[in-house]
Amino acid sequence: MDEKYSFALRKIALLGGINNYVAISSRELGESLEMSQQSASKRILELLDEKYLVRDLGARKQRIKITDAGVDELRKEYNEYRRIFELTDHVTLRGRIVTGMGEGGYYITQRPYMEQFQGKLDFKPFEGTLNVKVAKEDLGKLEVIRSMPGHVIDGFEKDGRTFGNVIAYKAKIHNIDCAIVVPERSHYEDMLELVCKYHLRRTLSINDGDDVDVVVDLSPLSSENQISCVP
Amino acid sequence: MDEKYSFALRKIALLGGINNYVAISSRELGESLEMSQQSASKRILELLDEKYLVRDLGARKQRIKITDAGVDELRKEYNEYRRIFELTDHVTLRGRIVTGMGEGGYYITQRPYMEQFQGKLDFKPFEGTLNVKVAKEDLGKLEVIRSMPGHVIDGFEKDGRTFGNVIAYKAKIHNIDCAIVVPERSHYEDMLELVCKYHLRRTLSINDGDDVDVVVDLSPLSSENQISCVP
DNA sequence: ATTACTAGTAGACGAGTAA
DNA sequence: TTTACTCGTCTACTAGTAA
Numbered sequence: 001m002d003e004k005y006s007f008a009l010r011k012i013a014l015l016g017g018i019n020n021y022v023a024i025s026s027r028e029l030g031e032s033l034e035m036s037q038q039s040a041s042k043r044i045l046e047l048l049d050e051k052y053l054v055r056d057l058g059a060r061k062q063r064i065k066i067t068d069a070g071v072d073e074l075r076k077e078y079n080e081y082r083r084i085f086e087l088t089d090h091v092t093l094r095g096r097i098v099t100g101m102g103e104g105g106y107y108i109t110q111r112p113y114m115e116q117f118q119g120k121l122d123f124k125p126f127e128g129t130l131n132v133k134v135a136k137e138d139l140g141k142l143e144v145i146r147s148m149p150g151h152v153i154d155g156f157e158k159d160g161r162t163f164g165n166v167i168a169y170k171a172k173i174h175n176i177d178c179a180i181v182v183p184e185r186s187h188y189e190d191m192l193e194l195v196c197k198y199h200l201r202r203t204l205s206i207n208d209g210d211d212v213d214v215v216v217d218l219s220p221l222s223s224e225n226q227i228s229c230v231p
Numbered sequence: 232m233d234e235k236y237s238f239a240l241r242k243i244a245l246l247g248g249i250n251n252y253v254a255i256s257s258r259e260l261g262e263s264l265e266m267s268q269q270s271a272s273k274r275i276l277e278l279l280d281e282k283y284l285v286r287d288l289g290a291r292k293q294r295i296k297i298t299d300a301g302v303d304e305l306r307k308e309y310n311e312y313r314r315i316f317e318l319t320d321h322v323t324l325r326g327r328i329v330t331g332m333g334e335g336g337y338y339i340t341q342r343p344y345m346e347q348f349q350g351k352l353d354f355k356p357f358e359g360t361l362n363v364k365v366a367k368e369d370l371g372k373l374e375v376i377r378s379m380p381g382h383v384i385d386g387f388e389k390d391g392r393t394f395g396n397v398i399a400y401k402a403k404i405h406n407i408d409c410a411i412v413v414p415e416r417s418h419y420e421d422m423l424e425l426v427c428k429y430h431l432r433r434t435l436s437i438n439d440g441d442d443v444d445v446v447v448d449l450s451p452l453s454s455e456n457q458i459s460c461v462p
Numbered sequence: 463a464t465t466a467c468t469a470g471t472a473g474a475c476g477a478g479t480a481a
Numbered sequence: 482t483t484t485a486c487t488c489g490t491c492t493a494c495t496a497g498t499a500a
Contacts, residue, residue, distance in 0.1 A: 003238040004474090013315045026484065036476050041485055060483065078316050081309040084244045235493090257465065267495050272466055291464070 001052075001073040008033055008043050009052055009070055010077075018071055021056060021063040079147040082140075091141050093180075093214045095132040095192065097206055108181055108193050110163060112156045120151040121168060121179050123197040129181070130173075130194040130201065132214060139190055145169060145216055146182060153181070168195070170217040174204055180216060232283075232304040239264055239274050240283055240301055241308075249302055252287060252294040310378040313371075322372050324411075324445045326363040326423065328437055339412055339424050341394060343387040351382040352399060352410050354428040360412070361404075361425040361432065363445060370421055376400060376447055377413060384412070399426070401448040405435050411447060 015022045030040035047053040052070035056063040118124045150167040165184040178196035246253045261271030278284040283301035287294040349355045381398040396415040409427035
């Protein structure tokens with residue numbers, strides 16, 4: 001999102017524009033953004049055009065509300081700040097073992113996916129996945145993880161069916177190397193697919209309903225430009 | 232902070248610029264900010280001028296690090312997002328009763344402060360305060376509270392000594408109306424002064440070392456422009 | 463390679479004003 | 482009072498280039 005939009009949208013969110021229509025004149029918005037009435041009016045038109053706002057233009061005062069798309073953009077920025085201030089190099093997700101809807105394992109164990117796992121992760125995955133339903137209080141963490149790069153596994157087509165891109169993040173479960181896999185699209189998902197070189201249910205003696213901790217590695221993929229401890 | 236600075240500073244923070252010097256050329260920064268090398272170079276000079284960055288301009292590549300002032304600015308924005316996505320109309324702070332360093336009660340019970348409390352809060356405070364040391368895990372919440380308006384109680388001078396502005400936020404302790412008072416300046420403080428119309432130690436039968444929950448009210452001070460439930 | 467100057471230009475901004 | 486148009490100004494950007 002363009003930074004000039006982000007600033008205005010954030011102010012509107014602080015006035016309650018996520019949950020409610022907010023009655024605010026372009027004059028007032030201009031004041032709180034330290035710009036003229038004319039510019040604030042233009043900014044609102046731009047935000048409407050970008051579909052980040054909806055408006056109810058009454059006779060006296062306009063009432064504006066942030067759209068879901070707008071909230072998404074704000075949430076992206078929020079997640080960036082969380083990465084800055086909350087996260088270190090790894091995140092622990094609490095979750096519960098479940099049996100997928102039959103779909104999950106079918107998807108991920110497709111050959112084209114599996115071959116890429118072997119290349120991009122450092123192990124040949126076992127032909128099957130472990131489904132973990134992430135605890136509600138850790139869904140925010142999952143969102144932050146999803147906003148980070150990860151290993152993109154390219155999608156493909158087969159029998160007229162589309163298999164989308166998925167993203168893999170290296171992780172550990174009970175100190176065993178594995179990776180969590182999430183679809184690139186469709187957020188607000190609470191289900192993880194875990195791939196591992198071992199049959200995890202057998203190796204760890206775990207079953208449906210068991211609670212597990214998955215430690216996801218967030219250290220940068222490529223060697224980055226950070227230099228440590230130079231004063 | 233000017234929004235154009237915020238955007239660049241955030242990107243640098245994501246590269247690790249808070250804890251370490253980051254080696255990044257103006258070309259690279261320009262790419263990640265979607266602007267030219269020249270503009271990125273200028274932006275860095277501006278951030279240096281604003282004292283949000285320090286630089287170590289080596290022969291090959293510059294190395295930059297965010298100053299404490301810069302981190303403060305980023306934290307302000309982080310707190311805004313927390314208000315948007317985390318907080319509702321009240322926050323619960325966990326803390327422990329302590330005896331202040333003798334100073335706290337002396338400050339707050341000064342007449343000019345006390346008279347303003349009576350006007351801006353809805354009760355005449357008891358001549359004494361309760362000191363609460365906020366639990367470490369709730370210091371973030373306190374920071375968010377401090378970034379919100381609150382009731383400003385003007386400072387004054389007396390006997391050549393300066394008593395600074397303080398901010399009061401309405402709160403409840405064990406369902407009794409009270410207010411927390413914090414100095415306007417000097418952040419990263421973990422001590423609260425509680426003022427109340429009652430003698431809280433006696434009324435609640437609490438003593439040093441007792442854990443308490445203080446529920447701080449965050450609903451807007453003035454009647455705001457929010458309109459609820461208009462689709 | 464770098465960083466960062468100068469010059470020219472596109473676009474953001476606010477004043478005036480209409481509806 | 483509103484919102485939002487046109488238009489002139491001025492800022493913020495990029496291209497070219499020096500060090």
